[in-house]
Amino acid sequence: MRIYDEEHSDFNVDFAQPGGKSALRAARKGNPRNLSCPGCKGRNLLTPADRARGYQCDGCADRAEGGFQY
Numbered sequence: 001m002r003i004y005d006e007e008h009s010d011f012n013v014d015f016a017q018p019g020g021k022s023a024l025r026a027a028r029k030g031n032p033r034n035l036s037c038p039g040c041k042g043r044n045l046l047t048p049a050d051r052a053r054g055y056q057c058d059g060c061a062d063r064a065e066g067g068f069q070y
Contacts, residue, residue: 022058025049039064 016024025047027033035046039060046055056064 023053023055023061024058 014026014028016022016026025031027047031047031049033044033047035048035051036043037045037057037060039056042057042059045057055061
């Protein structure tokens with residue numbers, strides 16, 4: 001039996017676009033969007049939380065996934 005663990009639940013993920021296609025985290029005072037994308041080198045596209053997960057900006061992610069867009 002799996003016990004619900006609120007601290008490690010995906011429901012606590014603070015996405016920049018909740019319900020959207022982006023996996024990027026929301027920018028906040030302690031997590032500013034102040035880092036460059038490793039793919040396109042665009043400035044101020046990622047937060048430290050995004051960088052820690054090895055993410056790239058949404059545009060680069062869309063291109064890497066075959067250009068799929070909503």
